[in-house]
Amino acid sequence: MVRLPLTPEEIERGQRLGALLRRARGRRSMLETALDARVSPETLRKIESGRVATPAFPTIAAIADVLGLSLDTVWAEMSQPLAGAEPARPGRNTRERLVS
Template structure:
């Protein structure tokens, strides 16, 4: 199965997700948050910079838990661009 290319809106949403998660991380180190979320530092870095605009759901859940942000709060802040 071939994955369709991402739209500009998908990429923008990925950038917003990364910005929100980075802001929620605050002054905690990327190493600390990645370890708590059970993901690699490089994966977290790519999500925070928008280089992974559509991360796996359970990865987002793990990061959100690590930075104490609810999925509802993420949803509200990621209001889709229509």
């Protein structure tokens, strides 16, 4: 499978997701959080650092559940407009990829 390069918007969304998860995790260890969410610590580290900008939905859902975050909160954080970007115009195709 060939992956298309990530857009700047996808990269920024991934960074916002990572920051949200780090804040929500607080002082809890990355290892404990990852094991409770049934993901590898390496996966969690990559998501929190923004290296995986478009993680799979079940992965996000599992981590959010362990951290007590609602998916609405996660989506609101990820879908904020880019700093300095124009808002989407009505009728424009504004499909967003949550996972690849």
